[in-house]
Amino acid sequence: MSAALAVSGLVKRYGAVEALGGVDLEVGDSELVGLLGPNGAGKSTLVKIACGLVRATTGHAEVCGARAGSREARAALGYLAELFRFPGWMTADELLELHQRLAGSRGGERERGELLELVGLREARRRPVEAMSKGMQQRLGIAQALVGSPRLLLLDEPTSALDPVGRRTVRKLLEELQRRGVSVLLNSHLLSEIELVCDRVVILLGGRVVSAGTPAELARPRGVEIETDAGKRMYPEAGREDIPRLIAELVRDGKNVYGARLLTSTLEDVYVEAVGGEGS
Amino acid sequence: MTAIWTIAEYGLREALRRKVFVVVCFLTIAFLGLYWLGARYAFHHVAGVVPPEGVDARTFAGAFLFGMAMFGTLFLGVVLAIFLTLGTVRGDAERALLQPLVVRPIGRSALLVARFLGAAAVCVPYVLILYFAAMLLTGLEGSWWPDRIVTPGLELAGGVLIVAALSLLGSVFLSSIANGIAIFMLFGSGLVAGLLGNIGHVLNSPGLTHAAKIAAWAIPFEALYQDALRAITEKTSGLTGFLLRLGPFGGAEQGGAALRLWAVAYIVLVGAIAVAGFARRDL
Ligand SMILES: Nc1ncnc2c1ncn2[C@@H]1O[C@H](COP(=O)(O)OP(=O)(O)OP(=O)(O)O)[C@@H](O)[C@H]1O
Ligand SMILES: [Mg+2]
Numbered sequence A: 001m002s003a004a005l006a007v008s009g010l011v012k013r014y015g016a017v018e019a020l021g022g023v024d025l026e027v028g029d030s031e032l033v034g035l036l037g038p039n040g041a042g043k044s045t046l047v048k049i050a051c052g053l054v055r056a057t058t059g060h061a062e063v064c065g066a067r068a069g070s071r072e073a074r075a076a077l078g079y080l081a082e083l084f085r086f087p088g089w090m091t092a093d094e095l096l097e098l099h100q101r102l103a104g105s106r107g108g109e110r111e112r113g114e115l116l117e118l119v120g121l122r123e124a125r126r127r128p129v130e131a132m133s134k135g136m137q138q139r140l141g142i143a144q145a146l147v148g149s150p151r152l153l154l155l156d157e158p159t160s161a162l163d164p165v166g167r168r169t170v171r172k173l174l175e176e177l178q179r180r181g182v183s184v185l186l187n188s189h190l191l192s193e194i195e196l197v198c199d200r201v202v203i204l205l206g207g208r209v210v211s212a213g214t215p216a217e218l219a220r221p222r223g224v225e226i227e228t229d230a231g232k233r234m235y236p237e238a239g240r241e242d243i244p245r246l247i248a249e250l251v252r253d254g255k256n257v258y259g260a261r262l263l264t265s266t267l268e269d270v271y272v273e274a275v276g277g278e279g280s
Numbered sequence B: 001m002t003a004i005w006t007i008a009e010y011g012l013r014e015a016l017r018r019k020v021f022v023v024v025c026f027l028t029i030a031f032l033g034l035y036w037l038g039a040r041y042a043f044h045h046v047a048g049v050v051p052p053e054g055v056d057a058r059t060f061a062g063a064f065l066f067g068m069a070m071f072g073t074l075f076l077g078v079v080l081a082i083f084l085t086l087g088t089v090r091g092d093a094e095r096a097l098l099q100p101l102v103v104r105p106i107g108r109s110a111l112l113v114a115r116f117l118g119a120a121a122v123c124v125p126y127v128l129i130l131y132f133a134a135m136l137l138t139g140l141e142g143s144w145w146p147d148r149i150v151t152p153g154l155e156l157a158g159g160v161l162i163v164a165a166l167s168l169l170g171s172v173f174l175s176s177i178a179n180g181i182a183i184f185m186l187f188g189s190g191l192v193a194g195l196l197g198n199i200g201h202v203l204n205s206p207g208l209t210h211a212a213k214i215a216a217w218a219i220p221f222e223a224l225y226q227d228a229l230r231a232i233t234e235k236t237s238g239l240t241g242f243l244l245r246l247g248p249f250g251g252a253e254q255g256g257a258a259l260r261l262w263a264v265a266y267i268v269l270v271g272a273i274a275v276a277g278f279a280r281r282d283l
Helices: A043-050 A071-075 A092-103 A108-118 A134-145 A164-179 A191-197 A240-252 A267-274 B002-017 B020-047 B057-085 B090-094 B108-142 B151-173 B176-203 B206-218 B221-232 B238-246 B256-280
Strands: A005-014 A017-027 A032-036 A058-063 A077-080 A152-156 A183-187 A200-205 A208-213 A221-228 A231-235 A257-264
Touching: A005 A043, A017 A043, A017 A058, A017 A183, A017 A208, A032 A043, A032 A191, A043 A058, A043 A152, A043 A183, A058 A071, A071 A077, A077 A134, A092 A108, A092 A134, A092 B002, A108 A134, A134 A152, A134 A164, A164 A183, A164 A191, A191 A267, A200 A267, A208 A267, A221 A240, A240 A257, B002 B020, B002 B108, B020 B057, B020 B108, B057 B108, B057 B151, B057 B176, B057 B221, B057 B238, B090 B151, B090 B176, B108 B151, B108 B256, B151 B176, B151 B221, B151 B256, B176 B206, B176 B221, B206 B221, B221 B256
Parallel strands: A032 A183, A032 A200, A077 A152, A152 A183
Antiparallel strands: A005 A017, A005 A058, A200 A208, A221 A231, A221 A257
């Protein structure tokens, strides 16, 4: 089966601005890929090309084997934009019904109920969008993206307006979707969130991929920390295989050892290194 | 097909929930009320007037008043059409309302067609209701009925549809406010061109008539309106007919079948350009 999303040599220029400068990226089946990068790196542009809102200048993008932007491609995906608005006069239930009809979903009332339940909006199903808080609208946006059980989900900063519990709900939801075989491309600035849920991370900078891999691959060893009665001591050059020897030496010297910890760089370290400590 | 219906219905529901219809009904009733008062006084007055030789005062008053009502109908229909369509593409995209819909597996062209049909489903019945209501009021107050009953109303509705199509086309390239202003100005220029054509006819000035003809083909809603005006006094001849064709609410230009065909082709053409422009747009 073809990859949920396959992008190669993707270039997008807005006039003189080069938003993407030749990006290759693949999201496999039931894979959850996190897309990171500073403001203006081209994350949203990439997602918009994948869902057919923006036309690439050159390069290829395919969704489940169909050219991005084609009807087949759009039928296979669910999308939540970073900036979106739903008509204020529609209720949550009506909005989902509209999208069910447009997506050709036969899920009916049961699907709508399930989706609202999933994002914690069950009580608000008859509430008009204009009477919802920003976070509630974002939850509704996630539910909307899930209408018709798409194979690929493109989520552009889906948790930017959510409270900590809401973010956790979304994290659980993503894990559940992954179990069901849905592929996800997730844009986010929340590194901890990406680190927790993503199988793979891609870091964009200035429209180019500067780093990619699983969180474990990206994380680099940064030594060993051992706690004795004399306090904590760092062994920056040591690795996992050195720990038994180090402890044996300390015990021989008459120290009490309380704990040993292998240090690795966090995704944040990796990220800051990859984008050259460059903020936005 | 279901997608087109879904989007058209969405547009209608929006107009309904946004209380567009309430406002429109209210203003329409006010317009008809004023028109009825005006017609009543005018016919009262005309009954006591001795007109010059060869002029039928009742026919003159009836046709003039009803011509004015037709202008009002066209104007209100155009306002409705413009406000229903002015933000369809760029306006809605800037408000981030459009993207979630466009991403669904319905074509961009289907979306435009659906929004046009949605606007048409509101504007055409509206124009026809207003047209026939004004006709009824004129007929009951002054016992004057137009020479052609149905065709002029359909022509007015066609004119409104042309403006709706132009406004949809404009919405692909312009933001809501700019588009609204542009289409209203276009509408205004069309009317002025029509008036100039009338004057040119009376003054027997080939230059003016020619310019008005070009304008009529470039933006044919005005030509349809002129044709509708002409049709209501089609059989009125003599001095009455001549005087009616002079005034701002009398039509001098005859459009005929060619004009009606062109109007249909025009809507299709404008729609095709809008579809082509929309297909290329980054959202
Ligand atoms: N419609 C547009 N016209 C012109 N330039 C654009 C347009 N959209 C995006 N850009 C430019 O393209 C580049 C990439 O923008 P994009 O929105 O993809 O960044 P991003 O990674 O999503 O940033 P953020 O984290 O702030 O959301 C930026 O330099 C931006 O200014
Ligand atoms: Mg972005």
